[in-house]
Amino acid sequence: xxxxxxxxxxxxxxxxxxxxxxxxxxxxxxxxxxxxxxxxxxxxxxxxxxxxxxxxxxxxxxxxxxxxxxxxxxxxxxxxxxxxxxxxxxxxxxxxxxxxxxxxxxxxxxxxxxxxxxxxxxxxxxxxxxxxxxxxxxxxxxxxxxxxxxxxxxxxxxxxxxxxxxxxxxxxxxxxxxxxxxxxxxxxxxxxxxxxxxxxxxxxxxxxxxxxxxxxxxxxxxxxxxxxxxxxxxxxxxxxxxxxxxxxxxxxxxxxxxxxxxxxxxxxxxxxxxxxxxxxxxxxxxxxxxxxxxxxxxxxxxxxx
Amino acid sequence: xxxxxxxxxxxxxxxxxxxxxxxxxxxxxxxxxxxxxxxxxxxxxxxxxxxxxxxxxxxxxxxxxxxxxxxxxxxxxxxxxxxxxxxxxxxxxxxxxxxxxxxxxxxxxxxxxxxxxxxxxxxxxxxxxxxxxxxxxxxxxxxxxxxxxxxxxxxxxxxxxxxxxxxxxxxxxxxxxxxxxxxxxxxxxxxxxxxxxxxxxxxxxxxxxxxxxxxxxxxxxxxxxxxxxxxxxxxxxxxxxxxxxxxxxxxxxxxxxxx
Numbered sequence: 001x002x003x004x005x006x007x008x009x010x011x012x013x014x015x016x017x018x019x020x021x022x023x024x025x026x027x028x029x030x031x032x033x034x035x036x037x038x039x040x041x042x043x044x045x046x047x048x049x050x051x052x053x054x055x056x057x058x059x060x061x062x063x064x065x066x067x068x069x070x071x072x073x074x075x076x077x078x079x080x081x082x083x084x085x086x087x088x089x090x091x092x093x094x095x096x097x098x099x100x101x102x103x104x105x106x107x108x109x110x111x112x113x114x115x116x117x118x119x120x121x122x123x124x125x126x127x128x129x130x131x132x133x134x135x136x137x138x139x140x141x142x143x144x145x146x147x148x149x150x151x152x153x154x155x156x157x158x159x160x161x162x163x164x165x166x167x168x169x170x171x172x173x174x175x176x177x178x179x180x181x182x183x184x185x186x187x188x189x190x191x192x193x194x195x196x197x198x199x200x201x202x203x204x205x206x207x208x209x210x211x212x213x214x215x216x217x218x219x220x221x222x223x224x225x226x227x228x229x230x231x232x233x234x235x236x237x238x239x240x241x242x243x244x245x246x247x248x249x250x251x252x253x254x255x256x257x258x259x260x261x262x263x264x265x266x267x268x269x270x271x272x273x274x275x276x277x278x279x280x281x282x283x284x285x286x287x288x289x290x291x292x293x294x295x296x297x298x299x300x301x302x303x304x305x
Numbered sequence: 306x307x308x309x310x311x312x313x314x315x316x317x318x319x320x321x322x323x324x325x326x327x328x329x330x331x332x333x334x335x336x337x338x339x340x341x342x343x344x345x346x347x348x349x350x351x352x353x354x355x356x357x358x359x360x361x362x363x364x365x366x367x368x369x370x371x372x373x374x375x376x377x378x379x380x381x382x383x384x385x386x387x388x389x390x391x392x393x394x395x396x397x398x399x400x401x402x403x404x405x406x407x408x409x410x411x412x413x414x415x416x417x418x419x420x421x422x423x424x425x426x427x428x429x430x431x432x433x434x435x436x437x438x439x440x441x442x443x444x445x446x447x448x449x450x451x452x453x454x455x456x457x458x459x460x461x462x463x464x465x466x467x468x469x470x471x472x473x474x475x476x477x478x479x480x481x482x483x484x485x486x487x488x489x490x491x492x493x494x495x496x497x498x499x500x501x502x503x504x505x506x507x508x509x510x511x512x513x514x515x516x517x518x519x520x521x522x523x524x525x526x527x528x529x530x531x532x533x534x535x536x537x538x539x540x541x542x543x544x545x546x547x548x549x550x551x552x553x554x555x556x557x558x559x560x561x562x563x564x
Contacts, residue, residue: 048564053396054563055561069399074398074399085393092319095316098315103311103394105308
């Protein structure tokens with residue numbers, strides 16, 4: 001089966017800087033793929049290369065097995081929200097979508113439909129110059145959805161959204177993936193993708209650091225530590241240390257334990273009649289998993305130089 | 306091509322600046338022509354006919370109108386680069402040459418239409434005012450839009466502005482920054498006018514025959530010493546050649562560069 005998006009050895013240089021360096025990854029349909037890396041890692045350039053807006057120095061990028069620029073009606077194949085892509089401030093939201101619809105022979109009714117979908121129906125006749133950053137993001141999203149494409153490329157879509165908007169867009173991305181679309185979402189903050197992304201493509205300095213599923217990544221980052229709260233921390237600490245665990249104190253009544261799992265800890269405490277108010281495996285956040293991953297990658301690179 | 310034309314037309318008509326710019330082209334062309342014509346006078350009894358080119362005089366506003374045309378056509382493309390709208394444009398239509406040609410057709414077409422209306426209005430108004438200033442038969446036979454030379458001057462003025470619009474759009478696509486493009490265009494149009502009188506005759510004639518502004522020769526109906534040293538249609542052809550040449554360079558470059 002052809003991947004929705006596939007890059008092979010993609011390379012782009014700007015003068016002496018290599019923005020994207022021999023990058024190969026693929027994006028499958030039906031899930032949200034997070035495209036993560038620090039600012040300046042080459043995420044936006046990669047998206048522009050996929051859309052044929054920049055010319056690669058080497059390698060290629062394919063959408064459903066074909067070059068994006070070869071499509072007759074590209075908006076029906078892939079929709080994009082690009083970081084920094086603008087609107088003419090003097091044009092009404094509706095007219096912006098209308099010219100896009102005309103350019104790909106999309107039915108005019110799609111304009112009203114996508115404006116409704118992103119919650120901009122009421123400001124359709126307003127000029128974009130008066131829009132907030134959040135409204136612009138929504139309009140960009142409407143433009144990406146105009147051709148009802150099976151592939152979506154969204155560059156930092158959370159930028160500029162208010163808290164309501166962030167909750168909304170997360171649910172929206174999930175529902176787009178549930179409809180069977182391939183959704184590629186870039187972000188420089190891993191935490192933004194927590195609970196949204198199923199897969200991750202992590203890049204740094206234009207190179208691939210990891211391409212992995214989120215559950216695998218979290219499992220790898222989880223280190224078997226357990227957190228507990230007790231009113232008698234000193235005694236609990238002694239008991240667990242005697243049983244061979246490493247215990248650190250995190251506060252007046254909090255301990256972090258490694259070397260024992262939750263049932264063992266609970267049984268040891270019960271046997272001595274020590275009360276536990278809370279006992280839970282300490283789960284790594286996506287952010288921590290990501291930090292670990294990028295730290296390893298940075299060390300690897302420094303080691304090889 | 307049809308969808309690109311429809312998309313670009315939607316873009317063009319949905320901006321108020323389009324209508325202001327076109328109104329300015331019309332207003333400047335008519336107003337300067339009227340001002341000049343109203344201020345011109347002559348002694349009635351010129352033996353053997355006068356040598357003023359009253360057709361050209363009434364169309365002098367085209368000199369001012371061309372500034373509006375340059376601004377309008379330049380901004381039609383540079384604003385896309387300035388706002389990064391161009392990313393959306395080239396994502397929607399990856400065949401960038403088609404986009405540029407569609408823009409050229411529409412910008413050229415609207416300028417042609419407005420230029421025609423402006424030149425015809427300026428001519429009719431100007432003839433009326435010039436008659437009031439003493440430019441009357443027999444020295445100055447009455448000129449109407451139905452007369453060959455006058456018709457050529459009016460239609461030719463509009464074609465000149467149209468070619469200038471395409472030239473501006475093409476330079477805009479190459480240079481991308483409005484201020485630079487407008488400076489280049491106004492330089493190409495007005496520097497030859499300013500330096501020509503200072504040049505030795507042969508160089509002067511060469512400059513006047515090859516500058517993009519040579520197209521205004523299409524307005525000349527009387528052979529005068531201050532006339533451009535090139536025929537009306539040949540002059541228009543020079544401007545058109547500049548436009549075509551710049552458009553070809555722009556088309557060649559547009560696929561080779563990052564958006």
